[in-house]
Amino acid sequence: MAAALNIEDLHKTFSLGFIPKKKKILKGISLSVNQGEIFGYLGPNGSGKTTTIKCILGLIFPDQGKIELFGHPYLSLRAKARTGFLPENPYFYDHLTASEFLDFYSQLFSMKKKEREDKIKYLLHMVGLEQSSDLQLRKFSRGMLQRIGLAQALLNDPSLVLLDEPLGGLDPLGRKEIRDVIVKLKEEGKTVFLSSHILQDIEMICDRVAILVNGEIVNQGTLKDLISEKILFTEIELSGVEEKELKNLGESLTEKAGRILLRVFEEENVEKVLELVQSRKGKVHSLIPRTETLEDLFVGMVKQG
């Protein structure tokens, strides 16, 4: 089975400014996205995430490198017909209503009228905008635009969905809704290529990730392979013990209403803290061992890069 997306040695240089100065944006990107997985493409601002996506979509032309979608050359209409795309900060024709907008785009997939009507109805329901189908896009909130953007990306029932910062600028509820849709897409067998810097969300839903720093992929693989399961430290919230007694056992972070939040780095010290609390007839309110997170890995990689 061909990879949903295969990129080999992708390079892109832009000439910027009044007196053109060349700037290398992508410096030999290679990655492969398997069918049916959610692939997270991480990187700080300006690392080249959007440029990579624009290359995949044929909006900009790479200097060198190979891009294939399901084994087809990326510029072929066959490849495009199997792809859906949601841009970062989606801009659409704001004079159109939601259903007019989706109808216009669905005509670009040569859909028949009845098929278009059914699809639009289904998608508006899916993204929770059926009540706003006759509302002009200029009256849409940021979250609603993101959702109508997602609907247009799914018009052709794509096998590969490219989402550029789909969770950016959304409130927690909006983020959860979009996250749920992405997970649903995976359940339907679709492949999702997702660029983001909201790491918690990526960690929750992605099967594999690639980390991009300064136009180069510095690490990629499954989350399990990338993030070590070793406990970094344990955070214990306790009461009934004097702060000075804990000084040698860990780092006291806060003290509020008699409760101390302690960060303990060595496992034997956790035992000692628990014994101390027991002997002082104190109370342990919470004990959370912290393993490495994607954020730790990401920050480490960016700093190294």
Place this chain on the structure above:
Amino acid sequence: MKIKAIALHTLKEAIRDRVLYLLLFFAVVSIGFSRLLALLTLGDRVKIIKDVGLASLSLFGALMAILIGTGLVYKEIDKKTIYTLLSKPIHRYQFLLGKFFGLALTLFIMLFSMSIIFLALIFLHTFTIEWKMLIAIFYIFLELCLVTSVALLFSCFSTPILSSLFTLAFYIIGHTAWGLETLINKIQPGFGKTMAQALYHFLPDLENFNFKTEIVHNLPIPSSIFLYSTLYGIFYTLFVLTIALLIFRKRDFI
């Protein structure tokens, strides 16, 4: 189908542009003004109405083509709507042709509306419908299609203000290039004549579409001239659209 969808969307978008209605208003005022001019004129008053009316159709039609055409592609790039549009399974040429036909359709509707008012005004004076005027109007439309393609060409790589200036320059040069023909006849054979001839063939000659005088004054026009002007319009428009496409197909949308 895809070109049609983009063309109809362009029509919807253009028809919402207030500039269009402002120009339409001034065109109607200008056509109406010909009635006033006719009252102040000795001789054939209807000819004045026809003259001024056809000139208004041509001028305001060209302004519509320039002011709306130059923003067509630029707006899509500036507002970033082109990102999602070109990510759909369409070729870039389909996008560009859709834009062209959309504006050509808009201009057709505008020209049609202005023509009805114009013909009605003549009817009030002569009590006949001057169908012959439609010949002159048809060639005005061909000229507008060419101006649209030029506006679209500049819109592919320049801002609307610059594109408008460039297209306006094209329009003015196009209507004055015939002066070169006189120059060619007057100068001695040699380098200068060859250069003038080359320039004359390269520059557009929009006077090829100007049948106003002949139609208004009922002068005979050989059918070969009609054919030449029609082919000139079609091929020049195709030529400009091809250049626009060559620029557009390799453009990066950063």
